[in-house]
Amino acid sequence: MVALLGASDAEVLPALSASLAGPVAHTWAGALVAGQVRTVGGGGDDTPPSFTELAILAERTTPGIPWYGRATLAGVTRAALAISSAQPLATGDVLVLADAPDDPEAHAVAQQLWEVAVVCWKALASSDRGESPLYLAAGRFAAGEHAKQLLALKDAHAATLTAVLAALRSRRLDAASAREVAVGIASSALTDLRSAPVAGEHSAGQTFALLAERLRALIRHTGISLELASPDRSDRLLPPQVSDAAQALVRGCVLVMLENTAASRIRVGWEVEAEHMRVSVRDDGDGARFPQALAEYRLRERLVALGGSYTVDTVSGWGTTVTADFPLALPPPVDIDALAGLSRRELHVLAELARGRSNQQIAERLHITEHTVKFHVANILSKLGVRSRGQAAAMARDARI
CATH class of the missing domain: 3.30.450.40 (GAF domain)
Structure with missing residues (x-):
């Protein structure tokens, strides 16, 4: 030590x-x-x-x-x-x-x-x-974004390999047919990898149709039944961040279900409302074999950034349901310079506020008095130009503090 x-x-x-x-x-x-x-x-x-x-x-x-x-x-x-x-x-x-x-x-x-x-x-x-600590936070924010991009690529590669292996192992295909299907899957994946993503908003219907096509290719030769419930308001435009995060969530959940729960049926549904979109992925496998850490692993950073929420419901022997709510009116991006006026101690207090802790809990964690915490909170609200602890906490979460 x-x-x-x-x-x-x-x-x-x-x-x-x-x-x-x-x-x-x-x-x-x-x-x-x-x-x-x-x-x-x-x-x-x-x-x-x-x-x-x-x-x-x-x-x-x-x-x-x-x-x-x-x-x-x-x-x-x-x-x-x-x-x-x-x-x-x-x-x-x-x-x-x-x-x-x-x-x-x-x-x-x-x-x-x-x-x-x-x-x-x-x-x-x-x-x-x-x-300043704020400068260091900005560097870690960039590193976190890089890590998320790498994770998305990992999921895409995992989906391709899963589909290829399912084709090669399928008892319904002879050797020549299995190789032909595997080559087709790999070629399609290479085309997607080399194609630049199209910027801008896309409708919920278009996005879901693209996701459905990829999911069908993923499980085509696994023997698992796939049920797809497309959104009723298919013409509603989705922010690119929501579209990407929702697709990543679904693909990640389906991959984990294929690898762990021994499911025979998977259902994917999107429900688009006026202000939010609900995404659900459900299987009939053994819920006890579903990795509970998946919720944090797949969703934590993306949903916090988008202001969303999620639940994971698993029942041993009965299956797993993952549900995520994405707001369609995204919060404005936070300029990290807006937090530059805070002192080191105020940044630490703000980070604790973002975790939902009370003044007493913050005082215990930072080894200061509760009166001192109240003093720092008042300064934080004044410097950030917000009226409540919740607004300050939201700014901290958006800036990854």
């Missing part, structure tokens, strides 16, 4: 890895901090993880809650412990320990030390480069 607190920027990760060598033995440690990959090797394994691999794990984790499972790191599937910081202004930062043991108590120790490391890096970045 002492070595960690006194470490320079380049020494923080090695000091952290050394501190964790006892309670959480690991082959090597990798970290994604402010969009940069940092690694420290051990045990003779010199192959570092890629940015993409760490970014995918960053999306899977929930801040403050260690994630443990199998993941592809340095091109090899292995046991991994991934930890995201719960600190304000640390969105997107993740620590990954390769070949770590499955020990919840040790994971909790790693979480605590990672929080210390994040504080060290933030302090060093602020003092050495003269950057």
Whole structure:
């Protein structure tokens, strides 16, 4: 701990890895901090993880809650412990320990030390480069957007591979027919990849028809029945962000259902109302086998940015229903410079407001008095020109603080 607190920027990760060598033995440690990959090797394994691999794990984790499972790191599937910081202004930062043991108590120790490391890096970045916490938040926002784009590409590739494998394994196709179908799927995927997306709004009917075409190709040779309920108000134009997020949600859910729940039927429905669109994906598989982390993994960043909400309802042996509501009147984009007038402490208080915490909870987390919290909140409202805590929290969430 002492070595960690006194470490320079380049020494923080090695000091952290050394501190964790006892309670959480690991082959090597990798970290994604402010969009940069940092690694420290051990045990003779010199192959570092890629940015993409760490970014995918960053999306899977929930801040403050260690994630443990199998993941592809340095091109090899292995046991991994991934930890995201719960600190304000640390969105997107993740620590990954390769070949770590499955020990919840040790994971909790790693979480605590990672929080210390994040504080060290933030302090060093602020003092050495003269950057404000808000500037650092902007960098992490960009890194988070990059990670989401990588995740969308991963889903597209996964959908293509799933469709190809289903064709090759189909008992209804002979070898020649299976190869022909697989080639057609791959060719179509390459065409989509090389085609530039068309900017602008599209109707709900057009967007759903395109999604339906891709879903049919995905499950055509799986033996699973696909039911599609197109929106009644098919002529309603959708904002591009809503269109992209809704399609990504559906495709991600269908992929997970195909891989995990042993479903025989999947239903996808869109309902378009005057002010919002509801997207639902439901299967008849075993709900106990549906990864509950999918909700956070697929939806957290996109739905928060769009002001949406979601629910996941799973019943063992009866299936899973994922429902997401997207507002069709998107909030105006937030100029991050509007928050530049806040002090470091006010930014920390604002981050806690965005998490829905009360004045007493904020005081306990930041080790200040409740009276001081009230003072900071009043200053925040005044500087941002808003009337309520909710409005200030919404600005913080839009700016990824």
